[in-house]
Amino acid sequence: MVFNYIKLACRNLWKDRVFTCLNILGLSVAFCVATLLIISSLDELATDQFHEEKDNLYKVYATEQTVKGPKEAISRPIPFAPTLQNEVPGIEKISRHLEMNTLVSDGDKELILDLSYVDQDFLQLFTFPVLKGETDSPLAKKSSVVLTQKSANMLFGTDEVVGKTIMIQKENVKEPFTITAILKDIPHESSMGFHLLLAFDESPNYKENLNAWNSRNHSVYLKLSKGVTTQQFEERTRAFVAKHYKETIDDAKRDGVSVDVNGQYYQFRLFPFAESEFTSFKGGIANVSHTMPYIVLGIAILILFIASVNFINMSVAKSGQRLREIGMRKTLGASQSQLFIQLWVESIFIFTLSLVLGSLLGYGLLGDFQTLFRTEGSFETLLRPQILMMLFVTILLITIIAGGYPALLLSKLGTLKALKGKLEAKAGTQLRNTLIIIQFSIAILLISGTLVLSSQINYLRHKDLGFDKNNVVSFPFNGSLDSYTALNRLRNSLQNEPEVLSITAADNNLGYGRDGSGYTSVSGFDYEGRGLKTHSLVVDYDYIKTLGLELVAGRGFNRAFSTDSLSMVINETMAKEYGKENPLDVTVAIGDSSRYNVIGVVKDYNFRGLKRQVEPITMFMDNSLGYYYAFVQVDPKNAISAYDKIEKAWKDIEPNAPFLGSFLDENIDRTLKKEKVLTTIITSGSIVAIILSCIGLFAISMIMVNQRTKEIGVRKIVGASITGLMKLLLGDFIKLVILAFVIATPVAWWLSYKWLEEYSYKISLNFGFFVVAGLITLVIALLTIGYKTIKAALQNPVESLRTE
Template sequence: MIKNYFTIAFRNLLKHRLFTAVHVIGLTIAFAMAVVLFLAAVFDLSFDGFHVKKDKLYQVYFETNPVTGKDESATMPVPFAPTAEDELKGLANIARYGDAGGVLVRHGDKEIGMTTRFVDPSFLDMFSFPLIEGEKSSVLSDLKNIALTEYAAEKLFGTLDIVGKQVELNMQGTWEPYTVSGLLADFPSNSTFQFDAFVRFENYPGYLAGMDKWDWRNHTVYVELLDQVSAAQFQEDSKAFIGKYFKSEIDNLKRDGAQVNGDGAYKSLKLLPLSEMHFNSMSPGGSHVASFFPWMLLIISALILFIACTNFINLSLASSFTRTKEIGMRKTLGARPFQLVVQFWMEAFLICLFSFLVGAALAWAILPQFNALMAYNLQFGELITLQNSLLLLIFFFVVTLAAGAYPGFVMTRFNLMNVLRGTGIRLDSGKNLRKALSVGQFAIAIILVISTLVVVQQINFMNTKPLGYNKSGVVSIPIGNHIDPEVALQRMRTELAALPEVTSVTGTDVNMGMGLDGASMTSKMGFDYQSRHITTNWLRVDYDYLKTMEIDLLEGRDFSRSFSTDTTSVLINEQMAALLGEENPIGKTLDISGEDLTIIGVVNDFNFKTLHSEVEPLTMCLQPSNWPVSYIFVRLNSDALSHSMASIENVWKSVNPKYESNPSFLDENTQRMYEKEQRLSKIIVNGAVFAIFISCLGLFALALLMMNQRVKEIGVRKVLGAKVSTIVYLLSGDFVRLIGIAFILAAPLAWWIMNQWLDNFAYRIDVSVWLMIVGGIIVLFVAMLIVVTQSLRAAMVNPVKSLRTE
């Protein structure tokens, strides 16, 4: 019996090649898109899931609610972890985690920069990073021990046999010997933590100076709770601890008008679960994604599959008119409704199976391009897990049942006598459902098109909005660890003076945007001013910074070599001046870290962060001894920027032969800050394109269904003198109404979704009515191309041919 079903199904598919081809094309594209997006979503959702103790691991952070709004900070003071381990209940383990960026590591004549982290010995007990060589209990037993990953070992030694060997580390200008005590397996790509080596936290720069300072924070802390202790219970138990060690800060918050948090405290200790770190801005390394992103991928894949299944149903119903005699004969010969449903389901199963296999092969083929486009590193083999395979199998059978069983059920309800006579065959049953599915198709397409227009316009707005400085023509050079920063800056000034296209050179400790070194950071300082606590962003700059960046000086003067006292002077922006509450801040003194700094100038507010946040108070200092520069900025006055960049690279290579990161243009750096938005744009654009394409197949099905129903009506109208244009208008009207209904449903939903997304930006566009109308018009235009073509074909048929069976 089953073999018979398969044989007949295969013959029917070959007989109706056109419909089979349309079925296969639509479902293949939908399956391929679904598989790729499913892979991407599963990858993001799987972050840090390999840690055995993942359910009991948390990142610690503080929550306050000052007058400027809710504030969350994960940076901790050095004495916090050892004191908490002694005094807080419910802790199974606690570990500090310091990030000092790249550290120079040397072995023999080979010297490389490694991303090195500073941790407590308990770090390896808490997190499941497998040791290939060495024991967890002894890897960090000595202050001068270091553990390397496989990648770092191969890069430095050329072998994995490294335990016991000696290396040297240069962290603060001097080389110190370390012993390799452990070899770690390379971290999986879905690990939030990514680094090459780690050493004891006691080696962290600033550790000794901050041992007893509760107001100086420079690292993060992770805790493992006991099995019987919940996060809520631990947070409640920590109130007394926070009140004891952060009393002065709490008093300042009360004095400055702060509000209490949800738990009734002015400063609360909170726990961020390990499972949420990948989706939080406090994530180590800053490589987080929005929490809605993987779910959005799954939703888009589900929507595309919904459109494909809807097309399958409509195409199956459309093709049924060519098979009415077959259905009638089967029912005459005794076929039961269940057997007819199984026959149609078998055909759907074969089409879906073939489409799924081809779609999987297509997904495998396009995965490298998807990785390059979306900055992923997905592997197709990651899909072949028991859980994922079961999900896909269940989903596959649900799709085949939905796409095959419903058309079969409808077709078995045809009146037998009408079928055999060839009269009265109208598919009124399920008509409203088919229209609802079509409206759903159009609505999805409209939402995706409107979303595409909004995202593209917002990204264009961010790339073109004036930032308060001129990013064009400025080269950013990461200095690195191989040369003294101040020496590098002075030598570059001297060498670049010979290039006529170079107009100015300066230095800073914080890059603008994200350079090729991958670093993107800011620095903050807190101090008291007139009995108020002030927090300001802190920026070390050098001479000619305002000139190089073309930042406007509103009051006072710039740093000048003519004033030897400028090392104890600062420039502030308008927001900082407003925060101080001084009408004329020039000459005012700020007591920061025990040093009196005089304000000599006020500059305009410029966006030194992304447009996700508003411009914050900023203080710029000129203190080479305390704050070394990390970047050199060079302004060019040249139309041949690529040639000028090559000249600068040659000069930089002569000044610092061991440089690791290449120079980059600031306008490119600022664009890299919005890579997540660009990824979102690419996904929505591609989703919209495929949704419209597959919807066009559905329109073809619906148009064909309608034409088959109204062949004789069209013939009669033409015999009675109806024009072709009249018939086309008549046949197209239903589709225009369906798209109109879809637009009414989709536009408000798209407006709400896009406004929710735009709320993440302090500077954003407005979702205008015209933008939504344009999205609807695009879908209507594409749809009408299909419908009008089919209507013209039906209207141009000779009426004699249409009516000869009457």
């Protein structure tokens, strides 16, 4: 029996091979795109989920009440973690974590690797398995280092290196460290990446800041004891705060700061480490949002839905050709269940073949997809048992709904009606119109989303940031030389190059460079009885000139003034914080009571990206601190030539260090990585959804024309014009588009508004985006159905009536 069903299914599908191919094409494309999008979404959602302790592993942060409202503070001082564990009950394990790049060498071989300073509990908190060497406390001994398989192979060509010694540069001095363990390579799902681990007490300035509570430079992770909740932890830390942050609280009271709902000025909190990639801060509180992967997953579902709708519509469109067959089989004794199974088997056959072809197509496009969407997800992501079960149930539901509805509609038809070969015009009309409205709504939603996202990204990319982002190259000092020596050699090497206009350095980059790093330093101090905070930036001479910053008062740092080592240049926002009519009159005692004078004010510039308002910043020249990044301003007419000369000069200065130079506009683009990927996904999803909708609309136009063939012929005989017939046939579609526009626009506006709320600088959300999306959808719909409609309107009425 089953074999007969399959044989008949193949025969019927081959007989209508044009429609069969269209169905398979549409479904294959849908399965291909949906599969790739699901892989991308699940891969992102899998971030940090491999840690065995993930359900009880947290990152510590603080909410500080300030005059300007609550602010989050993630970095912690060196004595914080051990003191917290000793004084606050309920902490089972805790570890500090400080990440930076460092020079590692074995003989003549030198590499710049990612180094993390951690405590002994780190490898018990996080699931980074030890493959070789010490398993309990590999960092317990002095001068011990732990490597990953990858870093061991990079240095030695093998991972059989336990007991060997490598040289690690610390504060411009190379020190020997003994390899005590080799870790399994860090999985790509990890948000935390490193090549080697050192004990935290080996970190820079550790001894100097061992008891300093006002210097913060690292993150803290902990595991709570069994039965302890995050709320209990927060309550237990209040006595700890009162003891160690008394000065912070007193300053807040003095400045008239309002307490939070619990009466606290400074509150420690936790958020799940496994949600780090999806955590953002608003009002000083951590908020977890999976918007990005869920949008990707939603687009995949929409594409599958549209393909299923098309299948239903195309099946109904061809039903007229099979009515007499069904009537004859009923006359010969076929039951409704047999007819349903036969028609459903045809649907399953098409879906199975489409799924196979779509999967093969997706596998072939996976490499390009990974590059375009910047994901490392693969088909292995789908091989987890729960995912396979979910996909099986999803495909089963799709075949039941998409294939079962046409089968049920035809199998329930009465024998006489089937033998007459006529399917009533009203059959499925309501469902058909509903599906059309949903299709149009999806199209309008995706197109409007694409327009809003593209406009916002274009606005951010071309916004004046207050500095020259087009003609300045930045790169890290990542070699063995100290930054001052490297900077002076760079100046000497490039001083006679006409393409190079200016050279400087600072301890922070603008945007994200090729090394992927970016941070800022915040310091607080008292001024005239008020507590002030500012971002601190250590710069070299010519920083203002090289970056193209605009001075609005005073001057910049100048080699002719020996006192500039005790001077400050501030931005306009910081000048407002001081509250002086003339900010050049400001003198501040900072740190060891040295008095710093403001010598210049620069116009506000976006040094922290475009999601934040401009904040106060103060520039210093401090010879005791090093630089991390060089900045070179080049002649825009010879930018490429200048870049090549900078690269050559750096290779001559640091032959073993890679040159990681990039223009600042590239750095800014990297800060928009998620937005660009999201735009690409929604745009691609829109294109695929529209293509699939066009296939479905073509099928629907065939239904309507087939159902109204006689009516068209009669109307032409009694004098109807072609224009009138076109209006008649297209009028229903236009009404459906308008209804879809009314439904989709509020949803699209709300989603766009919520997304734009994340940005301090954003486009104006106007009605034009959605009108354009509606018009594009209408034009596409009319073009799709226009051919069949025009052909029907031009057809000889005699032929129309004869056909009927």
